[in-house]
Amino acid sequence: MRYLDENAIKNIAVGAAVLGTGGGGDPYIGELMALQAIKEHGPVKMLEVDEVPDDALVVPIGMMGAPTVLFEKAPGENEAKNAFQLMEEHLGREIFATMPIEIGGVNSLLPVAIAARLGLPIINVDGMGRAFPELQMVTFYLDGISNSPLVIADERGNTSILQTIDNHWSERIARNITVQMGGSSTVAQYSMSGKQVKNSGVAKSLTFAEGIGKIIRKSKQNPIQEVLSFTSGYSLFEGKVIDIDRKTSTGFARGIATIEGMNEDKGKTLSLHFQNEFLLATENDKPVCITPDLICLLDNETGQPITTEGLRYGVRCTVIGIACNEKWRTEKGIETVGPRYFGYDLEYIPIEIITSEEVI
Amino acid sequence: MRYLDENAIKNIAVGAAVLGTGGGGDPYIGELMALQAIKEHGPVKMLEVDEVPDDALVVPIGMMGAPTVLFEKAPGENEAKNAFQLMEEHLGREIFATMPIEIGGVNSLLPVAIAARLGLPIINVDGMGRAFPELQMVTFYLDGISNSPLVIADERGNTSILQTIDNHWSERIARNITVQMGGSSTVAQYSMSGKQVKNSGVAKSLTFAEGIGKIIRKSKQNPIQEVLSFTSGYSLFEGKVIDIDRKTSTGFARGIATIEGMNEDKGKTLSLHFQNEFLLATENDKPVCITPDLICLLDNETGQPITTEGLRYGVRCTVIGIACNEKWRTEKGIETVGPRYFGYDLEYIPIEIITSEEVI
Numbered sequence: 251m252r253y254l255d256e257n258a259i260k261n262i263a264v265g266a267a268v269l270g271t272g273g274g275g276d277p278y279i280g281e282l283m284a285l286q287a288i289k290e291h292g293p294v295k296m297l298e299v300d301e302v303p304d305d306a307l308v309v310p311i312g313m314m315g316a317p318t319v320l321f322e323k324a325p326g327e328n329e330a331k332n333a334f335q336l337m338e339e340h341l342g343r344e345i346f347a348t349m350p351i352e353i354g355g356v357n358s359l360l361p362v363a364i365a366a367r368l369g370l371p372i373i374n375v376d377g378m379g380r381a382f383p384e385l386q387m388v389t390f391y392l393d394g395i396s397n398s399p400l401v402i403a404d405e406r407g408n409t410s411i412l413q414t415i416d417n418h419w420s421e422r423i424a425r426n427i428t429v430q431m432g433g434s435s436t437v438a439q440y441s442m443s444g445k446q447v448k449n450s451g452v453a454k455s456l457t458f459a460e461g462i463g464k465i466i467r468k469s470k471q472n473p474i475q476e477v478l479s480f481t482s483g484y485s486l487f488e489g490k491v492i493d494i495d496r497k498t499s500t501g502f503a504r505g506i507a508t509i510e511g512m513n514e515d516k517g518k519t520l521s522l523h524f525q526n527e528f529l530l531a532t533e534n535d536k537p538v539c540i541t542p543d544l545i546c547l548l549d550n551e552t553g554q555p556i557t558t559e560g561l562r563y564g565v566r567c568t569v570i571g572i573a574c575n576e577k578w579r580t581e582k583g584i585e586t587v588g589p590r591y592f593g594y595d596l597e598y599i600p601i602e603i604i605t606s607e608e609v610i
Numbered sequence: 611m612r613y614l615d616e617n618a619i620k621n622i623a624v625g626a627a628v629l630g631t632g633g634g635g636d637p638y639i640g641e642l643m644a645l646q647a648i649k650e651h652g653p654v655k656m657l658e659v660d661e662v663p664d665d666a667l668v669v670p671i672g673m674m675g676a677p678t679v680l681f682e683k684a685p686g687e688n689e690a691k692n693a694f695q696l697m698e699e700h701l702g703r704e705i706f707a708t709m710p711i712e713i714g715g716v717n718s719l720l721p722v723a724i725a726a727r728l729g730l731p732i733i734n735v736d737g738m739g740r741a742f743p744e745l746q747m748v749t750f751y752l753d754g755i756s757n758s759p760l761v762i763a764d765e766r767g768n769t770s771i772l773q774t775i776d777n778h779w780s781e782r783i784a785r786n787i788t789v790q791m792g793g794s795s796t797v798a799q800y801s802m803s804g805k806q807v808k809n810s811g812v813a814k815s816l817t818f819a820e821g822i823g824k825i826i827r828k829s830k831q832n833p834i835q836e837v838l839s840f841t842s843g844y845s846l847f848e849g850k851v852i853d854i855d856r857k858t859s860t861g862f863a864r865g866i867a868t869i870e871g872m873n874e875d876k877g878k879t880l881s882l883h884f885q886n887e888f889l890l891a892t893e894n895d896k897p898v899c900i901t902p903d904l905i906c907l908l909d910n911e912t913g914q915p916i917t918t919e920g921l922r923y924g925v926r927c928t929v930i931g932i933a934c935n936e937k938w939r940t941e942k943g944i945e946t947v948g949p950r951y952f953g954y955d956l957e958y959i960p961i962e963i964i965t966s967e968e969v970i
Contacts, residue, residue, distance in 0.1 A: 336773070340700075408779050411771040413696070419768050426786045 251301055253293035254362060254372070259284045262456055265463030266358035267555040268477070268546050269455070269572075273381040273527035274354015277557070283327065284359040287366035294362050295371040297347060299453050302373055302444035306346035309337055309441045310377065311364055312357040314385070314402070314424060315434030329403035330364045333438040337401045340411055341441060349373040349447065351388060351440065353455050354381030354527075355557060360436075372456070377440065379452035379575040380544050383526035385424060386417035387587050389577045390440050393450040400424060400439040404431040452575045466553040473553040474568050483572040484605050486531060486538050487520040488513050488550065491565045507561050509569065520569060522547070523594065524558045530594050531569055539571035540594075542578035542587045543601040546570050571601045611661055613653035614722060614732070619644045622816055625823030626718035627915040628837070628906050629815070629932075633741040633887035634714015637917070643687065644719040647726035654722050655731040657707060659813050662733055662804035666706035669697055669801045670737065671724055672717040674745070674762070674784060675794030689763035690724045693798040697761045700771055701801060709733040709807065711748060711800065713815050714741030714887075715917060720796075732816070737800065739812035739935040740904050743886035745784060746777035747947050749937045750800050753810040760784060760799040764791040812935045826913040833913040834928050843932040844965050846891060846898050847880040848873050848910065851925045867921050869929065880929060882907070883954065884918045890954050891929055899931035900954075902938035902947045903961040906930050931961045 254262070263281035266274070288294060302308065311330055338345055348365050350358045353376050365372040377388030385397055397420045400412040410427055414420045420439070428435040442450075458481075465476045478485055489509040496505035504525045511518035520538070523530040528545040531538045539545045547556040550566040577583055579600065585591065588598045614622070623641035626634070648654060662668065671690055698705055708725050710718045713736050725732040737748030745757055757780050760772040770787055774780045780799070788795040802810075818841075825836045838845055849869040856865035864885045871878035880898070883890040888905035891898045899905045907916040910926040937943055939960065945951065948958045 340771075406775050406779070408772075408774040408783065410773070410783065412768075413770070414768040415766050419766070423768065423770065423787055423790050426790050427783055430783050430786050 251295060251297055254288070254296050255293045256285060256288065258460055259288065259359065259362060261460045261463035261467060262362075263355070263359055263463065264466050264554065265459030265461065266353045267355050267557060268462050268466070268548070269379070269459055269544065270352070270354030270358070270381040270555070270557070271527045271544050271546055272524055272556070272558040273383065274352060274357045277355030277359075277555070280356040280359030283363040284366070287327070287363035291366040291369070294365045296456065297371045297373050299373060299375050299448045299451060302347060302447060304443060304445040306444040307341070307343050307441060308347050308349060308373065308444060308447050309334065309345045309438050310349045310351040311361050311436065311438045312351040313360060313434055314428045314437045327363055327367055329405055329436040330360065330438075331368065332407070332409055333401040333403040333436055334364070334368065336403075336409055336411060337399065337438050337441065340399055340401070345370060346444070347371045347373050349451070350376045350456070352376055352378040352381045353459055357381065358456065358459060373447060374456045375447060375451040375453050376455040377451060379455050380542070381527050382587055385421040385437070385439065388440065389452055389575065390442065390446065390450045391417050391586065392577055392580065392582050393446075395440060395442060395446055395450060397439040399441070400437060402427055403436045452577070469553055472550060474548055474570065477548070477553065478570060481572045483570045484601055485568060486571050487511065487518070487533070487569040488515050489520060489567065491561060491563055491567065494561050494563065505558070509567065512566065522569065525592055526558065528558065529592050530589060531571070537596060537599070538604060539601050540589050540596070540598050540604075541592060542574040542583065542598070544572040544574060546572065571605075573601055611655060611657055614648070614656050615653045616645060616648065618820055619648065619719065619722065621820045621823035621827060622722075623715070623719055623823065624826050624915065625819030625821065626713045627715050627917060628822050628826075628908070629739070629819050629904065630712070630714030630718070630741040630915070630917070631887045631904050631906055632884055632916070632918040633743065634712060634717045634917075637715030637719075637915070640716040640719030640723075643723040644726070647687070647723040651726040651729070654725045656816065657731045657733050659733060659735050659808045659811060662707060662807060664803060664805040666804040667701070667703050667801060668707050668709060668733065668804060668807050669694065669705045669798050670709045670711040671721050671796065671798045672711040673720060673794055674788045674797045687723055687727055689765055689796040690720065690798075691728065692767070692769055693761040693763040693796055694724070694728065696763075696769055696771060697759065697798050697801065700759055700761070705730060706804070707731045707733050709811070710736040710816070712736055712738040712741045713819055717741065718816065718819060733807060734816045735807060735811040735813050736815045737811060739815050740902070741887050742947055745781040745797070745799065748800065749812055749935065750802065750806070750810045751777050751946065752937055752940065752942050753806075755800060755802060755806055755810060757799040759801070760797060762787055763796045812937070829913060832910065834908055834930065837908070837913065838930060841932045843930045844961055845928060846931050847871065847878070847893070847929040848875050849880060849927065851921060851923055851927065854921050854923065865918070869927065872926065882929065885952055886918065888918065889952050890949060891931070897956060897959070898964060899961050900949050900956065900958050900964075901952060902934040902943065902958070904932040904934060906932065931965075933961055
């Protein structure tokens, strides 16, 4: 157990934006919300999964919607408080702690802000070890945990409690409500026991993000090597963004960014395919990193992560790849978040294997 | 207080399809559901509004969605039972009685079937005195009654409890969920006290429908004159359906039917505009009956009502108009269900006035 203070929050914000693989909303908004909340209520108690009683009620909270919309519609905390209150009333139990559903900009720090405001601890765990665009894309789902009852709330005061027959139905209905709500919403879901969180979560992801953020923030020069070493990651490509083909439809920010190689990669071109998150990197149609492995885009000068909505023409950047949590590499994991689910017609190959093939 | 038996149900089915002004789903399905339910559970107790205690909890129930879809997706009763159970749990109170939200095919008799199966009484009242396509289009809304919490359920077992800031938001979100659920859903909403039902409902609409149905069913010849006399209605046009321009989009069955005049109306053409219900009848672009007044289409030979999804080329029919309940003729009533709300650019003129102008 420890407390998350201002410095920890700033580190997590940067690191979570790296692990967020371009998705999860603007990290600056999540950071501001969490900083404001601890300024008013003091540092937030963070528990390790082992410190959570087996029968405690844990409810993750996060934003749903397209990041490009999140950026314009600052997520308030009232809807999160509404959602938690409604969840407690509906379950007839008090919430013991909250946690992020994913590690991404807004969604790793929104729960910290809510925890501060409601006097709840936050747990050092999440359901992805990265960010993904759909509700059923969490390690809890792989273990058969339902995301019902799901509480969805908007900033106007509209709420809905979904109870569905499977997590794909929740995704489908909640996504549609989110579009109606103006493109983003706040969602409390995957109510779990402490034991379920322990067994099915990705532990220590907040402090993993914190470690990455610390490296980037303290660095005076390009910290990418140090990030690669801390995360056991792979440097995939270095270049300049020369094209961004973007469209926001049915609640997602989709597109392809094209990066023209520099230095060692001069003369080559990398395509970065995204749907809220970066999901596939290809060089001349040959995949170099494939979802669920993490594709992160870092600014060459500062090492700062670049989100899909922060992509700008001319940015000089390095694409790095990080192996995903092993839970994703099961058959059900690949079915849930592998390339075919997102419409990319290719087999998942772990980044270690792609990289070693390249060397040969 | 009296009991609704097989004969009463058959009469209500026919009469409600007349008052349903073409909407509310296939009356045959509602009739079958109610007949099956009373066969298994015995006749249903029907209360007059005066017999309902002021503080009793009354919850109307109905189907939402496009009638063309309802026809293919027989509404089960399990989702209605789910919805009621969820509503009781959510409100922490037992439901005293149910009632139809509107008088239309499925929606006047679904509550009778549910009442039989759950051992609840049904109240001789509804919220429209006809059928309308949107959730906020009820006389309760005109008196400021909220339709939250709204419980929506599908036949798979998916449910959602909406709590919104106004009834338009409920309509918007529930309509979208309905589309996701495959085009139709079961909705419990407008939970009210007995006193609210008394003050804000359209009383005696089930027995009004029963009276119309009785005339049509017992008649051996064209019963339209007798229906006009019973309802104080107006005969507007007699002819043959020569064109139906139909499209089902965003959960509604929209279109225009064209009727070529016969007998006294020979040489004239009537256009019937519908959006689930018949909303506007025009002769050479001159309105002859305008929502919220009722436009009903009756088969010339049998007097049987024709629904929007039952419209067929070549059918010989009579269009009749009936004055709507006076609650609809207020400023808020016309704003809510008048022609402009449905996108028809004209003023509402009560049918009595249009008809008297025609005579002059």
